[in-house]
Amino acid sequence: MSDSGATAALPDPAAVSLAIADLDRLISTLRDDGRVVIGPTTRDSVMTLDEIAGAGQLPRGWLDEQSPGKYRATPSETATAFAHGPPSMSWKRFLHEERTLVISTSRTNGAMVIDPAPAAPEKPLAFFGIQACDLAAIGVLDVALADDAAYRRRRDDLLVVAASCTDSVATCFCVSAGTGPRPGPLADIVLTELADGSLIADARTERGAAVLTRAGLDTAATEADCRSAAALVDAAAARQTRHLDTEAIARAAAAPDDVGWDAVAERCLTCGNCTMVCPTCFCTSISDQTRLDDGCAERWQIWASCFSLDFAYVHGGSVRTSPTSRYRQWYLHKLVTWHDQFDSSGCVGCGRCITWCPTGIDITEAITS
Amino acid sequence: MSREPRRPSVAIWKFASCDGCQLTLLDCEDELLRVAELIDIAYFLEGSSATSDGPFDLSIVEGSISTAEDIERIQTVREKSAAVVTIGACATAGGIQALRNFGDVEELMRIVYATPDFLSVLDTVTPITDHIDVDFELRGCPIDKRQLLEVIGSYLAGRRPQIATDSVCIECKMAGQPCVLVAEGTPCLGPVTHGGCGALCPRFGRGCYGCFGPMDSARPEVLAPLLTTMGMPEDEQYRVFHTFNAWSEPFRDQPRPVPVTLSERSTS
Ligand code: SF4
Ligand code: SF4
Ligand code: SF4
Numbered sequence: 001m002s003d004s005g006a007t008a009a010l011p012d013p014a015a016v017s018l019a020i021a022d023l024d025r026l027i028s029t030l031r032d033d034g035r036v037v038i039g040p041t042t043r044d045s046v047m048t049l050d051e052i053a054g055a056g057q058l059p060r061g062w063l064d065e066q067s068p069g070k071y072r073a074t075p076s077e078t079a080t081a082f083a084h085g086p087p088s089m090s091w092k093r094f095l096h097e098e099r100t101l102v103i104s105t106s107r108t109n110g111a112m113v114i115d116p117a118p119a120a121p122e123k124p125l126a127f128f129g130i131q132a133c134d135l136a137a138i139g140v141l142d143v144a145l146a147d148d149a150a151y152r153r154r155r156d157d158l159l160v161v162a163a164s165c166t167d168s169v170a171t172c173f174c175v176s177a178g179t180g181p182r183p184g185p186l187a188d189i190v191l192t193e194l195a196d197g198s199l200i201a202d203a204r205t206e207r208g209a210a211v212l213t214r215a216g217l218d219t220a221a222t223e224a225d226c227r228s229a230a231a232l233v234d235a236a237a238a239r240q241t242r243h244l245d246t247e248a249i250a251r252a253a254a255a256p257d258d259v260g261w262d263a264v265a266e267r268c269l270t271c272g273n274c275t276m277v278c279p280t281c282f283c284t285s286i287s288d289q290t291r292l293d294d295g296c297a298e299r300w301q302i303w304a305s306c307f308s309l310d311f312a313y314v315h316g317g318s319v320r321t322s323p324t325s326r327y328r329q330w331y332l333h334k335l336v337t338w339h340d341q342f343d344s345s346g347c348v349g350c351g352r353c354i355t356w357c358p359t360g361i362d363i364t365e366a367i368t369s
Numbered sequence: 370m371s372r373e374p375r376r377p378s379v380a381i382w383k384f385a386s387c388d389g390c391q392l393t394l395l396d397c398e399d400e401l402l403r404v405a406e407l408i409d410i411a412y413f414l415e416g417s418s419a420t421s422d423g424p425f426d427l428s429i430v431e432g433s434i435s436t437a438e439d440i441e442r443i444q445t446v447r448e449k450s451a452a453v454v455t456i457g458a459c460a461t462a463g464g465i466q467a468l469r470n471f472g473d474v475e476e477l478m479r480i481v482y483a484t485p486d487f488l489s490v491l492d493t494v495t496p497i498t499d500h501i502d503v504d505f506e507l508r509g510c511p512i513d514k515r516q517l518l519e520v521i522g523s524y525l526a527g528r529r530p531q532i533a534t535d536s537v538c539i540e541c542k543m544a545g546q547p548c549v550l551v552a553e554g555t556p557c558l559g560p561v562t563h564g565g566c567g568a569l570c571p572r573f574g575r576g577c578y579g580c581f582g583p584m585d586s587a588r589p590e591v592l593a594p595l596l597t598t599m600g601m602p603e604d605e606q607y608r609v610f611h612t613f614n615a616w617s618e619p620f621r622d623q624p625r626p627v628p629v630t631l632s633e634r635s636t637s
Contacts (some may be wrong), residue, residue: 033499043547044547044552044574045552045553046547046552048545048547069551069595070551070554071547071548071551071552073552073554088547088548088552089542089545089547093545098543099543099580138515196413266591267591268588268591269536269560269561269591269592270586270588271536271538271539271559271560271561272535272536272538272539273542273560274537274541275547276539276542276543277542287531288528288531289519289522289531290522290523290525290526290528291522292400292404292407292521292522292525293400293403294402297526303539303543305535305539307535308533308534308535308536308539308585309534309535309536309585309586310533310535310585321586323586323588355551356548356551357590358538358548358550358551358557358560358595359591359595
């Protein structure tokens with residue numbers, strides 16, 4: 001997360017310039033390499049993520065507003081495809097699926113045989129247009145899911161075309177989280193879009209450079225374009241008003257029992273939306289199921305939320321029955337104990353938990369007021 | 370030499386209900402033959418002519434308790450069954466007929482029936498658990514077919530059913546559906562409603578109606594002010610919490626804004 005932030009250097013002098021039409025060449029090259037390209041796209045007036053086959057599926061012209069508990073996206077006359085806040089869903093679901101088959105068992109000649117989950121031949125992925133906060137979240141998952149075979153398999157094959165943010169929505173706080181708006185070190189290529197929709201592409205790895213070359217994208221970007229691109233990203237950073245209250249977090253770490261958790265938990269529905277949309281929440285539970293058709297059994301790993309009563313179910317009942325105890329668990333894990341466990345913050349500042357919380361609970365102010 | 374193991378006997382009972390949940394079993398077209406091979410359907414008036422006297426390994430009960438005879442009959446069912454599973458909003462929460470619990474049953478009978486004297490019903494409609502011990506409650510109006518198969522399969526395998534008790538929102542987000550409440554301002558009961566339907570309504574752009582009743586730690590009192598800010602009047606809020614699962618806590622306790630008696634309503 002080091003080379004991010006508002007005052008990073010201009011794009012590399014080797015950066016190339018892309019017209020809007022060149023995006024299709026870039027996407028086709030990735031697809032010709034056998035990759036499934038995932039990118040932002042609009043569905044039911046919401047920017048979400050899905051497989052894209054061409055640049056026509058990007059949310060060009062769409063602008064979004066995000067505030068606590070509220071999201072609105074509207075088509076506009078703008079030429080840009082990447083000047084939006086974080087898409088509604090996070091990219092984690094493509095690396096860490098909501099349901100994963102772990103093992104299955106079958107009966108062969110009367111004996112139980114355990115079959116490891118078939119490592120289905122999958123096409124490698126390319127993330128196209130992932131923003132700095134979400135890219136940093138992959139860095140966080142890399143640590144948390146280091147031993148998860150399915151995650152590792154997809155992650156190792158992943159190619160990343162990141163997009164610098166040229167706008168911030170009201171819920172963004174990547175600057176304060178130290179993750180953006182410039183994409184950090186995990187990108188193979190970084191795109192920065194200018195107001196007219198043209199872009200600057202900056203290869204960060206050998207294979208990123210090779211993709212640009214194969215796509216025939218080699219027009220050197222002008223210094224003027226590089227400067228305007230940098231200015232746009234700086235302006236996006238300057239627009240952010242939210243920030244993590246490091247003092248409040250330190251106080252919560254030192255004396256968690258003294259925090260007025262009740263005041264925030266009073267508004268919590270324990271619905272779990274925050275954890276589901278968070279790009280770093282990785283928890284799962286294990287579900288053993290038997291199949292009716294052939295009597296075989298399957299073990300599934302399924303997304304879980306610390307806001308669910310069953311999440312903390314131990315022998316005899318749940319140890320976190322009150323909404324207060326569940327909010328406290330989420331907050332302290334994200335912002336405090338994650339550091340002890342994984343050596344980083346569990347929050348990358350994407351603001352999704354603020355936007356998509358039905359009652360608009362705001363992690364940046366939850367315990368300051 | 371192996372002997373064919375005895376197939377577990379299963380009975381399906383109906384109390385005050387619409388039959389829709391039992392129908393879910395018949396809807397399991399692809400799986401039904403397999404289910405019929407694995408179990409001995411010993412009593413199932415809707416699906417077969419079998420009327421065994423029991424005992425049964427598993428009784429699946431649909432419907433709520435509405436009459437004095439129901440009380441006796443459900444006790445017999447319990448005595449004859451090793452395990453009892455209730456299915457659907459009627460059996461688990463009283464169902465839509467439990468709306469009468471909020472009014473005066475005598476008054477209701479006079480309004481609805483030409484000859485109320487022929488009726489003999491209890492003052493309140495209640496879920497099965499109010500009368501007997503129940504081993505598992507499967508929620509929904511109607512229940513979900515996949516969940517029913519999971520419950521039957523779990524009893525056949527002698528394990529606990531894997532049925533989540535948290536919110537519809539969890540299923541909504543697992544399905545990758547953007548939230549209709551946040552993105553469109555559509556009132557949605559998902560945050561307080563028990564999952565199981567796979568977020569069917571939100572996936573079609575509609576708010577959740579709460580068919581599966583309150584989730585394990587539902588907080589309708591936190592959702593209600595939000596519904597107000599979305600422009601839903603208080604009497605409508607009362608109505609959305611008082612549908613198929615009106616009698617289950619904490620939906621039951623959602624305050625009625627302006628008390629309107631039935632006679633006032635019917636004369637207006
Ligand atoms: S805690 Fe909230 S702001 Fe932080 S990464 Fe998760 S969803 Fe984004
Ligand atoms: S903080 Fe918001 S999104 Fe998270 S569980 Fe509570 S109400 Fe739901
Ligand atoms: S649409 Fe309804 S069920 Fe889905 S997340 Fe929003 S409130 Fe929850």
